[in-house]
Amino acid sequence: MKKVMMGNHALSFGGMLGRAQVIAAYPITPQTQVVELLSEMCADKTLDATFIKVESEHSAMAASIGASLAGARTFTATSAQGLALMHELLHWASGGRNPVVMGNINRAMAPGWSIWSDQNDSLSQRDTGWIQFYCSNNQEVLDTVIQAFKVSEKLMIPSMVILDAFTLSHTYEVVDLPDQKKVDEFLPPFRPEIKLTPDDPHAFGGLTSPEHYFELRYKLQKDMEKAPALIEKTGKEYEKMFGRYLGQVEEYRCDDADFIFITSGTVGSTARVAIDELREEGVKVGNLRIKVFRPFPFEKVRNIIKKAKKVAVVDRNISYGHHGIFYQEVKSAMFGHHNSLPIFGFIAGLGGRDVTPSTFREILGHVQKKDKSEEEIIWIGVKK
Amino acid sequence: MKKEDRLEQRNPIEDLLRMDRIPHIWCPGCGIGTVLTSFAEALRKSEVDLDKIAVLSGIGCTGRVAGYVKLDSIHTTHGRAVPVATGLKLANPELKVVVFSGDGDIAGIGGNHFIHAARRNMDIMIICVNNFNYAMTGGQVAATTPRGANASTAPYGNFEYPFSLPYLAEASGATYVARWTALHLRRVTKSMQEALKKRGFSFIEVITPCVTLYARRNRLGDGLNLLKYYYEKSEIQHGADTRTLDISYQGKLIVGKFVDIEKPTFLDCMNEHLGKVLGDKYQTYGVNND
Numbered sequence: 272m273k274k275v276m277m278g279n280h281a282l283s284f285g286g287m288l289g290r291a292q293v294i295a296a297y298p299i300t301p302q303t304q305v306v307e308l309l310s311e312m313c314a315d316k317t318l319d320a321t322f323i324k325v326e327s328e329h330s331a332m333a334a335s336i337g338a339s340l341a342g343a344r345t346f347t348a349t350s351a352q353g354l355a356l357m358h359e360l361l362h363w364a365s366g367g368r369n370p371v372v373m374g375n376i377n378r379a380m381a382p383g384w385s386i387w388s389d390q391n392d393s394l395s396q397r398d399t400g401w402i403q404f405y406c407s408n409n410q411e412v413l414d415t416v417i418q419a420f421k422v423s424e425k426l427m428i429p430s431m432v433i434l435d436a437f438t439l440s441h442t443y444e445v446v447d448l449p450d451q452k453k454v455d456e457f458l459p460p461f462r463p464e465i466k467l468t469p470d471d472p473h474a475f476g477g478l479t480s481p482e483h484y485f486e487l488r489y490k491l492q493k494d495m496e497k498a499p500a501l502i503e504k505t506g507k508e509y510e511k512m513f514g515r516y517l518g519q520v521e522e523y524r525c526d527d528a529d530f531i532f533i534t535s536g537t538v539g540s541t542a543r544v545a546i547d548e549l550r551e552e553g554v555k556v557g558n559l560r561i562k563v564f565r566p567f568p569f570e571k572v573r574n575i576i577k578k579a580k581k582v583a584v585v586d587r588n589i590s591y592g593h594h595g596i597f598y599q600e601v602k603s604a605m606f607g608h609h610n611s612l613p614i615f616g617f618i619a620g621l622g623g624r625d626v627t628p629s630t631f632r633e634i635l636g637h638v639q640k641k642d643k644s645e646e647e648i649i650w651i652g653v654k655k
Numbered sequence: 656m657k658k659e660d661r662l663e664q665r666n667p668i669e670d671l672l673r674m675d676r677i678p679h680i681w682c683p684g685c686g687i688g689t690v691l692t693s694f695a696e697a698l699r700k701s702e703v704d705l706d707k708i709a710v711l712s713g714i715g716c717t718g719r720v721a722g723y724v725k726l727d728s729i730h731t732t733h734g735r736a737v738p739v740a741t742g743l744k745l746a747n748p749e750l751k752v753v754v755f756s757g758d759g760d761i762a763g764i765g766g767n768h769f770i771h772a773a774r775r776n777m778d779i780m781i782i783c784v785n786n787f788n789y790a791m792t793g794g795q796v797a798a799t800t801p802r803g804a805n806a807s808t809a810p811y812g813n814f815e816y817p818f819s820l821p822y823l824a825e826a827s828g829a830t831y832v833a834r835w836t837a838l839h840l841r842r843v844t845k846s847m848q849e850a851l852k853k854r855g856f857s858f859i860e861v862i863t864p865c866v867t868l869y870a871r872r873n874r875l876g877d878g879l880n881l882l883k884y885y886y887e888k889s890e891i892q893h894g895a896d897t898r899t900l901d902i903s904y905q906g907k908l909i910v911g912k913f914v915d916i917e918k919p920t921f922l923d924c925m926n927e928h929l930g931k932v933l934g935d936k937y938q939t940y941g942v943n944n945d
Binding site: 297298299303304306307310311314315322324326327352356381382384 | 734811
């Protein structure tokens with residue numbers, strides 16, 4: 272069934288079709304519609320789940336972890352300050368191997384107060400041990416939530432499904448809602464090997480001596496390393512059933528491209544428009560949208576961009592004292608493999624400043640002018 | 656009134672507002688502006704030194720106050736106005752520190768800070784605008800939503816018990832506790848004047864209309880309808896037992912000043928205790944701020 276819906280509701284329908292059993296959430300702009308719709312679904316039993324109206328995001332994640340430990344499929348959503356408030360428990364969810372799936376609406380961090388999009392909120396949670404999916408349209412949001420449950424529960428690692436504030440969260444698009452029966456077939460009920468039940472008592476969260484802690488982290492990393500192949504496999508399985516494929520990255524006209532943009536989120540769909548225009552003018556450009564940021568898709572990125580003459584990474588984020596975060600990651604992926612490939616780092620669109628097709632023309636202008644990047648950060652549209 | 660004259664009219668509290676931030680974001684019929692006017696009035700009447708006032712807000716509709724007042728102010732993160740106020744007060748005990756925020760901010764996400772500041776008898780003043788829901792984000796259920804009231808996350812009505820804020824404040828250790836509605840503006844002003852003079856943790860709850868969300872979702876009419884409800888259902892009971900102050904949906908609103916006691920503040924206790932234990936080695940900190 273096709274429906275016109277906002278990105279936030281695509282998250283809600285993903286949670287519904289995934290048959291989340293416990294949803295604990297706290298309101299924050301621009302996430303609220305996600306949980307408002309889910310609370311309605313829980314109240315009228317469209318979705319057989321318990322909705323917990325917690326008193327903070329910290330409690331939302333704590334309640335999600337508790338529910339997950341009891342063996343329930345758990346979904347929540349937040350944004351920016353709320354995600355930051357959850358930080359302690361994000362480590363707990365991954366370290367405790369609780370496959371919670373959470374929507375996060377990318378919103379700039381305060382101060383200054385902003386409700387508009389950039390990626391510093393979720394990228395600040397890079398090292399918490401969560402799988403991170405960055406989406407570029409509402410269909411992808413819904414499909415990703417369903418697949419994220421499957422990937423997370425297989426690996427016992429939580430997932431974050433991320434979308435830009437307003438440009439996606441509040442933008443209405445046509446979304447094809449898969450049939451519930453088929454989703455059930457694709458995503459069987461969550462049956463964790465170990466859960467908190469009196470029938471088979473376990474204790475969770477105990478003090479872990481240096482004798483054991485190291486190995487727990489080793490195992491988390493080893494399982495994280497299994498994610499790329501699993502995400503590809505799950506994507507193909509989903510494609511077979513629903514006709515839409517989502518992998519770790521989305522490649523657009525990269526095959527013969529001299530210049531490749533590297534983007535994420537909705538900036539990636541804007542890039543496609545710019546590329547079509549530039550191609551008409553005879554410029555060979557392509558776009559590589561990084562969909563899965565953690566674990567980082569090293570192989571995919573290397574193989575796709577190695578043929579290009581130059582690469583421009585567009586970051587809607589910054590690691591203060593370093594560079595754009597995707598730029599760092601791409602450079603580190605190429606180091607020791609393709610050291611001579613010129614990679615340029617651009618920062619654009621912080622705090623919701625628009626990134627438009629003309630932004631890409633400007634970026635291309637910089638890239639065409641120089642043989643290699645002379646500065647680590649090229650600021651686009653900043654009023655200096 | 657001629658059009659030209661009308662343009663000459665100025666907001667009576669303009670000298671206390673950052674006019675470059677006006678127009679404000681509050682909806683027609685909202686009560687926050689009226690509570691802010693009462694606060695401005697209280698500042699004037701109590702003749703406090705405005706250089707020694709600091710206003711802190713968290714997040715939410717009421718959280719905007721810190722940005723609108725032309726006073727030293729901090730717009731903190733959600734729920735943290737009280738601990739930021741605590742830090743500010745202890746670093747500069749000369750200040751009269753006022754937290755001006757909403758029910759979601761103070762009693763929901765910041766509830767823990769609220770009870771602990773009261774427990775310590777931190778010398779700060781809290782104005783809590785209670786509109787029964789999280790209004791800024793679209794009217795979700797809050798810790799204050801009366802049972803049976805609808806909210807965007809309670810489409811069939813709220814079934815959870817709400818906090819009774821005066822009871823929570825007193826039980827936690829507050830030395831001044833009052834509750835009014837946005838109808839009782841002279842009394843709100845008077846309570847604020849008293850709290851501005853008070854040494855110790857003071858708490859004033861003001862029940863205000865949220866027309867756009869709470870009233871609309873519950874089909875309660877406009878701002879005037881809510882003021883009529885306050886008029887018909889509020890009952891002034893000074894000194895009432897705070898255990899009796901629960902608010903039911905469209906039910907009776909017991910208002911008044913419930914607590915006004917003297918008790919050593921956090922700094923008094925610290926100075927007394929450490930002075931006793933450490934003797935001459937201890938230097939008294941931050942007193943004489945009256």
